[in-house]
Amino acid sequence: MKKFIFTFVLVLATLSASAQYRVDRLVTAGRSALFYEDFVLSIKYFNLAIGAKPYLYEPWYYRSVAKFNLDDYMGAESDASEAINLNPYINDIYDLRAICRIRQQRYDDAIADYNSAIRLEPRNRNYWFNRALCQMEAKNYDKAQLELDTVITKWKDYSNAYSLKAEVYLHQKDTVQAEKWLDQSLKLNPYDGDAWITRAYMALARKEWKVADEALTKSLHFKPNNVNSYINRALARININNLRGAMSDYDAAIDLDPHNFLAHYNRGLMRVQLGDDNRAITDFDFVIKMEPKNFMAIFNRALLHDKTGNLKAAIRDYTTVINQFPNFWTGLSARAHCYRRLGMTAKAELDEFRIFKAQMNKHLGIQPRWSAKTKKEMRKRSEIDPNKFASIVVDDEPKYEHNYKSEYRGRIQNRQVETAYLPMFQLSYFPNTQNVSGVQAFDKDVEALNQKMKDKVYIVCSKEQLDENSSMKIFSLIDKLSAELSVAKDIEQKKAILMRRAIAHSVLRDFEAAISDFTYYLSLDDKNALAYWQRAVCQAEMDEFNKAQGKGVVNIHSAEADFSDAIRLNSNNAYIYYNRGNLHAGRNELSKAIDDYTIALKIDNRLAEAYYNRGIARAKSGNKQAGIQDLSKAGELGLYDAYSVIKRLNKAK
CATH class of the missing domain: 1.25.40.10 (Tetratricopeptide repeat domain)
Incomplete structure (x- = not known):
């Protein structure tokens, strides 16, 4: 009985440990x-x-x-x-x-x-x-000040606390104190983009346009992707008559945020002033599509249609505005002029008579026209006044993009978000929907594998997210393959099942399980380049993940050694050289990375991904011109993201 109880307890403990291991x-x-x-x-x-x-x-x-x-x-x-x-x-x-x-x-x-x-x-x-x-967002300004005093007492060199204190004072309408604390913040950290934004907003409020321009330029140097900073700098530049610079800022804002209302609206107004009427119409089309009842934009588009000779479209837009604002005499006058040009005299006279009646009424007077003065006037976005149709639009309140400091995201996703290399080529059960050339990548070993497998595999260079149905399909496949493997006796049958299950695990990013299956496969057949190639990819991905978690890189199998073995067995595979290049690039071994990308391109001179990554590696190694040439070739082959990288490299000093 004692022996039975001991055995039973041991089995329970084993099952418990196994369950814990599975959950882990x-x-x-x-x-x-x-x-x-x-x-x-x-x-x-x-x-x-x-x-x-x-x-x-x-x-x-x-x-x-x-x-x-x-x-x-x-x-x-x-x-x-x-x-x-x-x-x-x-x-x-x-x-x-x-x-x-x-x-x-x-x-x-x-x-x-x-x-x-x-x-x-x-x-x-x-x-x-x-x-x-x-506390500040909740409008508890006094509490926010007290808490910031505590932060500054505890961490005297923390510049963000000083700049936030300045912002709270701005909310309390105390600009003198705000400026004092902002000066201290910039003294501690002159590289703080947020502090320069606050300085710029203070200057904009005082209409100190040159100061605002300089502050926003400094801010954009440290925070180059801030859309509002480009829009506000454009406003400052319009007022110091730097129209070319303002237009460039609106273009940059739209590049970063293609659906930005203010950037499209104000760029449309800028294009009107510069005589670029057709492209101004395009901007107002976009604005009206976003806000179909934006009568200010509709009137501006009417003026442009009028100017470019599309009189019927102009009348249609004028009518929309007049129906909303029946006493908008400027609109009536413009519509009457269009009617006369089309020979519709009766309709023109009806509009002119309405205007004549208004002019006779001294209380109403004559509506002001578009003058040089109104070109620099501003109106708030919520302000609807048809007489301000030519005024630059600004937000009702200054927009601060607050960055809440949070540790947990950094630990889980501690990866660079700037110009990054494209990922490795690997096998998947799902084709790459964003394929560059439109043709699926090909390799003779993969083609031979597909001849033996029920589920076709593809070579992909992406980290696409799986949806619910796709992930369920792979989980079910793994369960089915595991059941088949448990009864398989023939070695060839085992190899086929292991390869399929290993690929399924890698698709589900369970790299440890995938490596285990590839290793088992290689114990049965150590002459298969595909198994070495895919095990290396899984090991590299797992190493990257472990490194981001702050763990040491635990090489169960050396990814570089596996890539080298794969190349030894299949030396004409461009994807393996490309992948080994990625491995070197990730370690900042740029010279070795460039060499591997170059060999990959000798094998396949239309491998856009290799041009793209070699371009980035060359740019990072100091050879910017050669890097741009490679990126240009990648763009030519269909990798259009390369052009935005080229733009960024050209802007960089």
């Missing part, structure tokens, strides 16, 4: 998918982990992060709340829930979360700063 693997695979921004797939993994062990806080927490990145702030908040119920002693979860609540503009709730986070980690400067920022 699910969480690790989910975090890997999260790192590669495949948020739908990561949620699938965390769902499985939660289903297996709903009392663990980690799957709830990481699923919350995934939902946050999909802009599902309510769902993310709910999951974070569940994680807090399970483990109320993790300060990062309070931080995450606070950010979710901030996105929903529930600042008081976010403040409560930061209170809890600060109790757990009182030395975290970001929590104190974010709480003060929430």
Whole structure:
């Protein structure tokens, strides 16, 4: 009996350890998918982990992060709340829930979360700063000032606190104090783009256009992707008569945010002043498509149609505005002029008679016309006055893009967002929908594999996110293949199943499981280049993930050695050289990377991805001209993102 009980306990312990291991693997695979921004797939993994062990806080927490990145702030908040119920002693979860609540503009709730986070980690400067920022957003200006005083006492060199204090003083209409604190902020950190934006807003409010232009230029040097800064600098430049510079700023704003209302509207007005009428019509078409009842834009488009000779379109637009503003005599006069040019005298006389009656009425007087003075006038976006149809539009309130300081996103997605290399070529069960040439990548080993496999595989160079149906299909395939492998006796049959399952695991970003299957495969057949190639890709991806998590890179198998073995077995494969080039580029071994990309291009001179990555590597190694030539070739072959990189390189000093 004792022996039986001991055996039973041992089996239970083994099963428990196995279950724990499976949940750990699910969480690790989910975090890997999260790192590669495949948020739908990561949620699938965390769902499985939660289903297996709903009392663990980690799957709830990481699923919350995934939902946050999909802009599902309510769902993310709910999951974070569940994680807090399970483990109320993790300060990062309070931080995450606070950010979710901030996105929903529930600042008081976010403040409560930061209170809890600060109790757990009182030395975290970001929590104190974010709480003060929430107090300001909630219009608790006195509390915000007190909290910022505490932050400055604790961290005297923290320039962001000084600039935020200046912003709070601006809300309190105390510009003298605001300027004093802003000066201190810029003294501590003259490279703070946000502080220069605040300085610019103060200058714009005082109509100190040259000061605003200089401040925004400095801000854009440190924060080059801030759309509002380009729009505001354009406004300053119009007022110092730098029309070319203003137009360039509106172009840059639209490049960054193609749907920006202010940039399109004001660029349209600029084009009117510069005589570029047809392109001005295009801008106003866009604005009217966004806001079909924007009568100011409709009237401006009417004037342009009138000027370019499209009289029927002009009358149609004039009529739309006049129906809304029956006493808009400038519109009536313009429409009457169009009617006369079309020979519609009776209609023209009706409009002219309405104007004559208005002129006879001294209380109404004559409407002002478009003059040189009105070209520099401004109106707020919410202000609807047809007489200000030619005025540059500005926001009702200055727009501050506050950056809440949050640690958790940095740890999970600690990757560079600037000019980045394209990913490695790897196998997938799904074709690349964004293929450059429109033709699927080809390799003789992959073609031979497809002859033996039921499910066709493709060579892809993308990290596309899986949707719910796609991920379910692969999970089902893995279950089916695992069942087949458990009864397979023939070595060839085992190899085919292992290859298919390894690819399925890699598609689901479960790199550890994929590497395990490829390794098993290579123990049965060590002459297969495809297995070395794909194992190397999985190892490189896993190394990148581990490095981002702050872990040391644990090479189960050396990715570089595997790529070299794959090249030895298949030396005419451009994709493997390209991948090894990526490996070197990731280690900043630019010379080796360029050599591998060059060999890849000798094998396939139409491999746009290799031109693109070699262009970036050459630019980073200091050879900008050669880099631009490569990027230009990549663009010519259909990789159009290369042109925006060229634009960025040309702007860089």
